[in-house]
Amino acid sequence: MKKNWWKIIAVVFVLYTIIAGFLLKVPAQPILHESIRNLYFHVPMWFSMMTILFVSLWNSIKYLSKSNIESDLLASQAAHTGMLVGALGLITGSIWARYTWGAWWVADTKLNGAAITMLIYLAYFVLRGSIDEEQKRARISAVYNIFAYVMLVVFLMIIPRMNDSLHPGNGGNPGFNKYDLDSNMRMVFYPAVTGWILFVVWIFTLRVRLEKVKRKIYLND
DSSP: OGGGHHHHHHHHHHHHHHHHHHHSOOOOOTTTGGGGGGGGTHHHHHHHHHHHHHHHHHHHHHHHHHOOHHHHHHHHHHHHHHHHHHHHHHHHHHHHHHHHTSSSSOOOHHHHHHHHHHHHHHHHHHHHHTOOSHHHHHHHHHHHHHHHHHHHHIIIIIHHHHSOOSSTTSTTOOOGGGTTOOHHHHHHHHHHHHHHHHHHHHHHHHHHHHHHHHHHHHHHO
């Protein structure tokens, strides 16, 4: 139980986010209206994606410095988990766009940057699948993974702030802290970010354990 305290927090916070996110009162904002509740889901998804992909980046750097194949395993599984959360982020973002901007997808700098980032990481998996030799695959994948995370920062954090964007906090638009993000929303939003990040880390650990089991079975065959 002592080792699993963070998993308990993850479950409690995510359940709290789902329940409170739909039931607690939210400020009446023009255009956004009730869709502002998606803030509890869409934004934490992206925070979770960037967190777990940083874990992937860190393990790729560790592999290049120590050539420990365990680091390559962690990097690849963190990237897999990040793509799962990234897909959820795109889906929730598309739904939000439909009800606020009138279309499932619009020509927005950050939206296009998110799509490009996903494609860059998909290329990472294609690259891994095209190389059979384990150490060579790990080394080339690690170098590419560093490039991929740099592109993520560029497309999601730098370019949107330099160009016009419909997203809050980008292209001259004020962030949600400048809107009426009242105490009720903060009471849900911060646990949501914490809960989703912990939940995604949990998924990552499960993927790592499953991959290790697969490798043991493969080696014993």
